Amino acid sequence: MQWNHPANETYFGFHGYSLMWLILIIGLSFFGLTMFKRYRLIRLGKPDPRFSDLGRRVMALLMDGILQRRQPRYLLAGIPHILIFWGFLIFGLHSIDLIVGGLRHGDTLPFMDGFFGAAYNSLKDIFQLVVLAACIVAVYQRAVVRPKRYQDSHHFEAYLVLGLIAFLMLSDIFYGGSKLFSENTGPGFLIAAQVSKSILSATSPESAKIINQLSYWLHILCFFFFLNLLPMSKHFHIITALPNVFFKNLLPGTIKPPQWNTQDIEQLDEAGAETFNDFTWKHILDFYSCTECGRCTDNCPANAVGKPLSPKKITMEIRDFGYKHSSLFKTNALTNGIILGEVVQDEAFWSCTTCGACEQECPVFIEHIDKIVELRRRRVLMDSAFPPEIEQIYRNMEIYGDAWGTGPALRADWTRGLSVKTAQSTGNIDVLYWVGCAGSFDSRSQQVAVSFIKILQKAGVNYATLGLEEHCCGDYARRTGNEYLFQVLAKKNIEILHKYDISKIVVACPHGYNTIKNEYPQLGGHFEVVHATEFILGLINGGRLPLFKELKKIIAYHDPCYLGRHNGIYEIPRKIISSIPGASIVEAERHKDKSFCCGAGGGHFWMKSSGTRINDARTAQLLEKSPEMLTTGCPYCLIMLDDGIESREMKGQVLVKDIIEVIADLI
Numbered sequence: 001m002q003w004n005h006p007a008n009e010t011y012f013g014f015h016g017y018s019l020m021w022l023i024l025i026i027g028l029s030f031f032g033l034t035m036f037k038r039y040r041l042i043r044l045g046k047p048d049p050r051f052s053d054l055g056r057r058v059m060a061l062l063m064d065g066i067l068q069r070r071q072p073r074y075l076l077a078g079i080p081h082i083l084i085f086w087g088f089l090i091f092g093l094h095s096i097d098l099i100v101g102g103l104r105h106g107d108t109l110p111f112m113d114g115f116f117g118a119a120y121n122s123l124k125d126i127f128q129l130v131v132l133a134a135c136i137v138a139v140y141q142r143a144v145v146r147p148k149r150y151q152d153s154h155h156f157e158a159y160l161v162l163g164l165i166a167f168l169m170l171s172d173i174f175y176g177g178s179k180l181f182s183e184n185t186g187p188g189f190l191i192a193a194q195v196s197k198s199i200l201s202a203t204s205p206e207s208a209k210i211i212n213q214l215s216y217w218l219h220i221l222c223f224f225f226f227l228n229l230l231p232m233s234k235h236f237h238i239i240t241a242l243p244n245v246f247f248k249n250l251l252p253g254t255i256k257p258p259q260w261n262t263q264d265i266e267q268l269d270e271a272g273a274e275t276f277n278d279f280t281w282k283h284i285l286d287f288y289s290c291t292e293c294g295r296c297t298d299n300c301p302a303n304a305v306g307k308p309l310s311p312k313k314i315t316m317e318i319r320d321f322g323y324k325h326s327s328l329f330k331t332n333a334l335t336n337g338i339i340l341g342e343v344v345q346d347e348a349f350w351s352c353t354t355c356g357a358c359e360q361e362c363p364v365f366i367e368h369i370d371k372i373v374e375l376r377r378r379r380v381l382m383d384s385a386f387p388p389e390i391e392q393i394y395r396n397m398e399i400y401g402d403a404w405g406t407g408p409a410l411r412a413d414w415t416r417g418l419s420v421k422t423a424q425s426t427g428n429i430d431v432l433y434w435v436g437c438a439g440s441f442d443s444r445s446q447q448v449a450v451s452f453i454k455i456l457q458k459a460g461v462n463y464a465t466l467g468l469e470e471h472c473c474g475d476y477a478r479r480t481g482n483e484y485l486f487q488v489l490a491k492k493n494i495e496i497l498h499k500y501d502i503s504k505i506v507v508a509c510p511h512g513y514n515t516i517k518n519e520y521p522q523l524g525g526h527f528e529v530v531h532a533t534e535f536i537l538g539l540i541n542g543g544r545l546p547l548f549k550e551l552k553k554i555i556a557y558h559d560p561c562y563l564g565r566h567n568g569i570y571e572i573p574r575k576i577i578s579s580i581p582g583a584s585i586v587e588a589e590r591h592k593d594k595s596f597c598c599g600a601g602g603g604h605f606w607m608k609s610s611g612t613r614i615n616d617a618r619t620a621q622l623l624e625k626s627p628e629m630l631t632t633g634c635p636y637c638l639i640m641l642d643d644g645i646e647s648r649e650m651k652g653q654v655l656v657k658d659i660i661e662v663i664a665d666l667i
Contacts, residue, residue, distance in 0.1 A: 005106030020102035027224030045281030087131035149294025178212035253566030272378025296358035354602035376481030451664035494525035510562035556627035560634035619644025
């Protein structure tokens with residue numbers, strides 16, 4: 001007993017073969033029209049070069065796209081997602097084969113016969129059961145566990161898609177089982193099909209044949225319905241996620257220039273994002289790729305303390321605005337429709353500390369910080385609308401070259417009595433010590449600068465500073481949206497560094513480190529830049545900085561965002577602490593790439609904060625492990641943690657020191 005292929009049957013006088021062609025033409029036509037609308041939207045975006053270093057991009061596609069190595073960071077949600085994704089990759093070929101079979105009167109793809117076909121069908125059959133189980137776990141996660149990060153998501157759509165996925169699996173399982181019912185054998189070791197065959201064994205051959213035909217056509221209809229649903233829903237990421245991973249930013253920590261076709265802000269008539277088409281095509285691809293998993297918002301320190309910032313919500317609302325105001329042939333509403341202040345509120349994007357926690361967690365590598373900075377640029381450069389306390393900081397940087405407003409004449413006052421060499425008075429040097437504004441002007445950070453000089457002199461390093469010629473690196477200006485001021489400062493610094501033929505720079509501040517290393521090259525400043533912790537570990541390992549004194553302290557290390565997440569330096573500070581005789585390190589629950597921001601980044605060191613402060617929340621996290629000392633590798637983090645300890649009236653009970661100070665005290 002062997003039945004005809006369902007496409008070779010006649011239904012109400014209509015041949016199945018013709019029906020398959022009709023479904024295919026209608027399904028692909030609607031899909032093509034919707035994809036054309038999405039293509040028109042992405043074409044509105046500004047240029048963004050993303051085709052460099054193809055080898056790294058292919059590797060990223062494999063590791064972060066196919067293997068999805070970020071998903072297990074949320075185990076209960078991540079593992080089912082990986083299984084569903086892999087199941088889709090495997091199962092997709094089978095659905096195509098079923099469609100081709102309908103178009104070819106039952107003949108399958110040629111390579112589906114023989115050993116490959118048997119192996120593939122065995123794997124596909126196993127994954128059908130795996131995907132079904134993963135769908136059940138995903139529904140349980142949403143309906144029972146209900147994590148807070150799923151708020152503001154399209155819940156009905158999520159359940160619909162999970163239902164469609166499960167239906168695709170079940171319809172094919174019963175199609176395969178009914179085929180086994182008639183043929184008694186099949187290509188491969190078919191577990192799922194055998195299960196459905198045993199269920200069908202209680203039915204009559206006529207009923208089994210009806211199930212065979214019904215399951216086939218329902219599977220085909222479900223496949224095309226699902227295909228057309230994707231570009232109209234949040235599950236568009238099923239199509240766009242892999243390209244988005246491929247085109248990800250290969251230089252974490254960098255902010256894109258206002259426009260890629262010119263790096264010079266003075267050549268632009270306008271800057272920043274106000275409308276949908278002010279974003280780049282990659283930003284728009286980001287909007288398409290959001291999975292609404294909420295990991296970004298779940299890890300946002302501003303959101304955690306009650307600030308009105310949700311990276312997920314910003315992405316969703318701009319995406320939905322784009323969908324709402326676009327049609328097949330018109331996009332005028334998008335060109336003229338205002339996003340800034342209408343779709344995204346100023347209070348939200350000014351709450352961002354640019355810590356990168358959102359981007360670190362995103363499984364599809366959405367770049368939230370770039371978009372937030374673009375919104376800030378529009379407000380600062382075009383509208384002159386920004387938090388009032390920033391105005392004085394900008395003025396200080398413009399007039400004096402530093403945020404403190406102290407002036408260049410006093411920049412080297414901290415060096416009195418230290419015999420600190422400068423590039424102006426010294427010939428060839430091995431390394432330039434970039435002191436930074438905090439180290440030059442803040443009384444607490446000056447202690448760190450003095451400690452670093454002590455280390456350099458003890459190790460016999462041939463160093464110098466820029467002295468009075470050093471200016472603010474510009475990190476604060478760029479991340480608060482004042483690109484013009486950033487470029488003025490950066491170009492001035494680059495010119496001075498080139499004047500003294502500086503090649504290697506050591507920086508104690510992660511913000512200056514990140515800016516000079518990763519962003520000065522955009523303006524022609526190419527230097528070898530190392531952080532002070534990297535330099536110190538090299539001195540220790542090279543025997544130039546032996547540590548003999550003991551420090552019997554339990555130490556909790558706080559990872560600065562611009563040293564850790566943005567530049568991947570996690571182990572070096574911990575190796576330094578581990579090299580200290582008698583010291584032991586304890587880790588806060590949130591550490592390394594899951595660390596919690598101190599609250600100073602993105603310009604917030606100088607901004608007023610209402611409600612719960614981020615630095616207070618971070619200090620509380622670090623104190624949970626009862627350390628005797630808090631240490632870090634950033635002057636701003638140091639000040640914020642010092643303030644957090646003081647606000648808890650624990651001054652003197654728990655020491656707060658930069659790792660540079662810790663080492664300087666031991667030599």
